[in-house]
Amino acid sequence: MKLLASLILAAASLAASLAHAEGYPSRPIRLVVPFPAGGATDIFARALSQKVGDRLGQPIVVDNKPGAGGAIGSDQAAKAQPDGYTLLLATTSTHSIGPLLAARLPYDAVRDFTPIAHVGDAPSIMLVPNSSPAKTVKEWVDHARKNPGKLNYASSGNGTVVHLTAEYFKAQAGLFLVHIPYKGTALAIPDLVSGKVDVLFDSLPSGLPHVKEGRLRALGITSLKRSPLLPDLPPVSDTIPGFESVTWFGVYGPKGLPADIAAKVNAAFNFALQDAEVKDRLARLGIEPVGGTPQQFAAMLEKDRAKWRKIVTDRRITAD
CATH class of the missing domain: 3.40.190.150 (Bordetella uptake gene, domain 1)
Structure with a gap:
């Protein structure tokens, strides 16, 4: 009897669930x-x-x-x-x-x-000043390796995606870079343009206008494939295999x-x-x-x- 009662209860519950789903959504x-x-x-x-x-x-x-x-x-x-x-x-x-x-x-x-x-x-894009000697991700990595501790990167604050992406890049490339946190990437852009900051991993929608206007240079994109918005920009993973953020x-x-x-x-x-x-x-x-x-x-x-x-x-x- 207990088994029968359990089966009846389970069947009733299932029927109620199905009825609820069939009527969803009603508002x-x-x-x-x-x-x-x-x-x-x-x-x-x-x-x-x-x-x-x-x-x-x-x-x-x-x-x-x-x-x-x-x-x-x-x-x-x-x-x-x-x-x-x-x-x-x-x-x-x-x-x-x-x-x-x-x-x-x-x-x-x-x-x-x-x-x-x-x-x-x-994805994000890797941005550098126009004054940077690097024209590609590989050139930037080589430059950073020759100048350990002399280059820096900006972020939108400790613990943000921008910060962690740069740290991931450092780890994968084996680099020693100094972190300069800002309260948002918009505040970092002027210092990047002037060359006070050496690199920033900014979101594609946020960073793209500065590239289009010629204020900054984009070296790579952090997805594994190219973006239709910047079809000529190669993935960072072409230089650092498997890198994706x-x-x-x-x-x-x-x-x-x-x-x-x-x-x-x-x-x-x-x-x-x-x-x-x-x-x-x-x-x-x-x-x-x-x-x-x-x-x-x-x-x-x-x-x-x-x-x-x-x-x-x-x-x-x-x-x-």
């Missing part, structure tokens, strides 16, 4: 962006939201919840009801690097979320989100990423659409965190 969906409006993550969210909403039959409402390096918005999404009506657009900062550096976060980047879709990657964007739900709802949302985002208009908008942002399954997204995150964990540990990096 607007909130997409939490844990960064300010107007930033790259916000623009990316808005580029996808209409097409995703059209596919699901309900509007996607972008809700900016900035603060604490993305931790405030991420925590709100983690604590939401796992019903598919609150999603999070997370990044490398909130779910790969941040958890490695923060003394204590209000959420666990793995246990408190349900991975849904890896939606995009944004991209800011990823991914969609999460709270822990306990039913698999069938996650699959439905995943399908909608994959559909949107194939839209020609969305692809064009992302290309202009310097973001490559990715897509794939929730399992592939989870595997990518595990690999990405392992890479940055090694850099943080080996280079003894701490946050501000």
